[in-house]
Amino acid sequence: MAQVVVVTSGKGGVGKTTSTAALGAALAREGERVAVIDFDVGLRNLDLVMGAERRVVFDLIHVVQGSARLSQALIRDKRIDTLFLLAASQTRDKESLSDDGVERVIRDLRPSFDWIICDSPAGIERGASLAMRHADLAIVVANPEVSSVRDSDRIIGLLDSTTDKAKRGEAIEKHLLLTRYDPIRAGRGEMLGVDDVLEILCIPLLGIIPESKDVLHASNVGSPVTLNNPASTAARAYEDAARRLKGQQVPLVVPSDKTTLFGRLLGRRAA
Amino acid sequence: MSTARPSTSFKFRGGSFHALVVKPEIPIDAWFADIDGLLTRSPGFFAGKSVVIDVSGLTLTKPAFLGLLDELSKRDIRILGVEGANPSDLDGRVPSLARGQSQRPEVAEAPAAQAPAPPPASSMLIDAPVRSGQLIVHPDGDVTIVGSVASGAEIVAAGSIHVYGTLRGRVLAGAYGNQRARIFCRRLDAELMAIDGRYIVADEIEPHLRKAPVQAWLEGDEFKIITMK
Numbered sequence: 001m002a003q004v005v006v007v008t009s010g011k012g013g014v015g016k017t018t019s020t021a022a023l024g025a026a027l028a029r030e031g032e033r034v035a036v037i038d039f040d041v042g043l044r045n046l047d048l049v050m051g052a053e054r055r056v057v058f059d060l061i062h063v064v065q066g067s068a069r070l071s072q073a074l075i076r077d078k079r080i081d082t083l084f085l086l087a088a089s090q091t092r093d094k095e096s097l098s099d100d101g102v103e104r105v106i107r108d109l110r111p112s113f114d115w116i117i118c119d120s121p122a123g124i125e126r127g128a129s130l131a132m133r134h135a136d137l138a139i140v141v142a143n144p145e146v147s148s149v150r151d152s153d154r155i156i157g158l159l160d161s162t163t164d165k166a167k168r169g170e171a172i173e174k175h176l177l178l179t180r181y182d183p184i185r186a187g188r189g190e191m192l193g194v195d196d197v198l199e200i201l202c203i204p205l206l207g208i209i210p211e212s213k214d215v216l217h218a219s220n221v222g223s224p225v226t227l228n229n230p231a232s233t234a235a236r237a238y239e240d241a242a243r244r245l246k247g248q249q250v251p252l253v254v255p256s257d258k259t260t261l262f263g264r265l266l267g268r269r270a271a
Numbered sequence: 272m273s274t275a276r277p278s279t280s281f282k283f284r285g286g287s288f289h290a291l292v293v294k295p296e297i298p299i300d301a302w303f304a305d306i307d308g309l310l311t312r313s314p315g316f317f318a319g320k321s322v323v324i325d326v327s328g329l330t331l332t333k334p335a336f337l338g339l340l341d342e343l344s345k346r347d348i349r350i351l352g353v354e355g356a357n358p359s360d361l362d363g364r365v366p367s368l369a370r371g372q373s374q375r376p377e378v379a380e381a382p383a384a385q386a387p388a389p390p391p392a393s394s395m396l397i398d399a400p401v402r403s404g405q406l407i408v409h410p411d412g413d414v415t416i417v418g419s420v421a422s423g424a425e426i427v428a429a430g431s432i433h434v435y436g437t438l439r440g441r442v443l444a445g446a447y448g449n450q451r452a453r454i455f456c457r458r459l460d461a462e463l464m465a466i467d468g469r470y471i472v473a474d475e476i477e478p479h480l481r482k483a484p485v486q487a488w489l490e491g492d493e494f495k496i497i498t499m500k
Contacts (some may be wrong), residue, residue: 001412120408149404150403153422157404157405157424158404200419200421200439202418202419
């Protein structure tokens, strides 16, 4: 029976889709059966990041509205055969998602998968609220800057009050994934530190993904970074986060950069 | 033909909601100068707020009254309704509001021989951080929060407010009329603190009080904050 995970953030552009793809691929590479679902109806991107944009025939809306079966809409990844994508519709809007339809899709997917990862749209409106409604566990993606952290805090409040699990009086498990962390800028005090973010959000840390050009490059070639460049620091950070998600104990180190100390020494000399 | 078509059904219900009540004072021009001063210091003060205008006790002619509404809407203050106005003066522009129960009778009644004891004030305990966007309203007594109050969160209490964590949001103590209400927090980083309608915004809080454990209370009309070690 699958764990339903929502990847959410409130703010746009912090790395929800990238993280959904990278974590989904990392879990699937270890043999887990994974379905990733794009809830960003009208502004879909997960298909691009997964490199499946030319293979979408039926999408989430077709299944929700009953005009296609789940088996027709699930797109099997070409690289890993336990990884599946359910794409969003690009031509419809979020109002096309019905409560009952989404509930049915999640219920029908649960028995056949180990993980169902819902990629939430930005914002707190219908799409975001439907993406989180059925989740057992939430991954809150934040960048180390104040507006992203405040939006994440807002999302945590909604997770605690509007999800099915919260309404049944159960606690929804929440994990923080800190993305686009730049050790050099953090060292200079230009970004919030890891401790600052944790102090504000008060939820356990799943991982810290360093800012990396490998992530951008992977998205551009349509491959999750954990498949495209598994040796990169960002991919290794996602791999570790995926293992923690499975309950393994993986030590977490705050990324640092050797050039930070070096840069600081240089900076001091110049001053 | 008797094919039953589902008819559209409407649902009505009564409800009480939280709104900011603003009471204009005479002379209106001077009062608007104060409002403008407030908006210069904190431009977002009324943003997204439901505002009720209380004109009870003011004697305004109908044109003066409509002028007041115009001036308010020029400042983007959105008016939910007007309290204490003659409905015919409103020209149907905003609803006239009546309180569900009269809060303070104008004429005090002679105390009954055996006045019933007031119900004990109950306090509210919140054992988790209050997140951005959450609004906690407790019209019966104190609110205690074991955790932080995030930027963008708001606590409204009839009594005092205690925050065992960092206070980053807005807190309104004594919000239903209680000058003796206080605000306590372990680390002050508030956007706004108010007691019985007197308020102080972040920029007016002295720097040495920031990030410190403090208590705040009213002395007359003056907002007092001291650190507590």
